Amino acid sequence: MSTNARNLKNIFKPTNSKFYWLRIKINGVLHRESLRTTSQSVAAKKAKGRITELRGLAEAGELDWTFSTGLLKFYEVLDQESSGWGAQTRKRYRTSLRQILRVIEEICEDLGHDVRTVMAAEIKVATVSEFVSRRRSDGVTISTINRDLTAFGQLMTAMRNDGWIEENPVKHFEKQ
Template sequence: MGDADQQEYGMSKNLYLRNGIFWARFKVGGVEYRESLRTRSEKVAERRLKIRREEVEDKALFKIAGPTSWQSAVVSWNENVSFGSERTFNRYVSSLIQLRAWLDDKNVHEITPEMVRDIIKARRRGGVKNATIRRDMTALSSVLNHCADEGWIGENPIESINLRRVAAEKFVPIVLPTEASIAIMSRRITSRMWDMFEFTRETGLRLEETTTLRHTSIDRAGRTITIKGKGSKVRTLPLTAKAVTIIDRQPRYIGKPLVFWRGEGEPIKDVSTRTTRYMVTAARWAAQRNMEFEPFSHHGMRHLFAVEYLRDRRGSIYDLQGEMGHGSISTTERYLAFLTPEQAKAAKSSVAQKPAREQRFASDDA
């Protein structure tokens, strides 16, 4: 590009356009540098040019440290940035650990909007939830803001990304398993896996919480189990008489801790995949007999637990939130849609209906 072109765009002689992207061109110590500034904005390009040229001059002429590494930036951020709470700091650190694979070998000026978008895409492909990705980006942005304050980068690259497009997670519609489908499925699946399904219907446990349940987590005298659930949150749940019966009929594997196991006391894996196969078999069996069958997952039994909990008036919506391990009451409130207005009103009460609760938890001998 000639001087006429530069004059037309009103650009510095050290900037030029290539395919609509601004590039830098300058000499330091007799060496010419040409590199992309990764922006279409002239104002942004000017700032990046200044920073980049100063970096090169510092390194070449004054023999001082060059670009700041990501790892050094995180150390400085940790030492100099004030956080609202220890909880916030721990959440940020957790996110930064997840991002190490992309950033540990980078200098901070190499972290571009394009790189950030690639990280977001990779996290999505890995099955990471949108809410978690947004938390990751918030932590990354905090470090990059510190870098901008220190003058290591011209601007925070995340500011050019619309994180609102990392849409809020949408709840998957709740579909309750029907009793007819449950009856069919119970005859087409292994007894131990079906015990896991029924146990979740009695306790509301997540699949991972069920497959990792240990005998040491069971308090038989108090008839409770203690669970370390999502986010390492610990909660203690009551056991119904039926739940105790299910536990009692599981054979113990000597020297192994799990309640539900396979092989030589090993965890039961690939439950979702195996469940799908059983569902296909059950659906084929029902179709041959002109019977109605609606496939469901293990998680469907957790939904069923929640609705039956409220219908049976075992406790309020707030009690249920605690038993399910929900972080937000709005997640638990979805189950109100399956209740009558009277039942929903009772569920919103903070007082459990003790007669129904006592009947539900009565021993088998009562």
């Protein structure tokens, strides 16, 4: 099968979108993302480049740097008494992390993404802002949102310290 034919197999156009999308499974993980083009030939070229990039990340072990993997890793650290945080702080952070994952998962679903494939580096200030907006819409108090943001900030700091992201988007979010 030619490379071009393979790329056409990996692109599709959802009924509710004008853009072509990439869909490929690498190491058992389905990656689906918009190619942001209405041209099939441009989509095929973009798909080829993105597939090469994703395979390179997989070979380097960087494809595991997903947001959900980082959240799970941080959650597991909080189970350990030797984490450096007190029992109440660890309990509060775990509660916040469950809410963070739930809301980020909703945001991803609304955008047509699977939260398991969202890279840690894709969490931006706009994502944090949307998180806060959705928590407010749920009727959550400002105090609880601030506690969630503290846990979110610690989570993203852990990812930054592990070299997964360049900057912590929670630190750049300006509370109002």
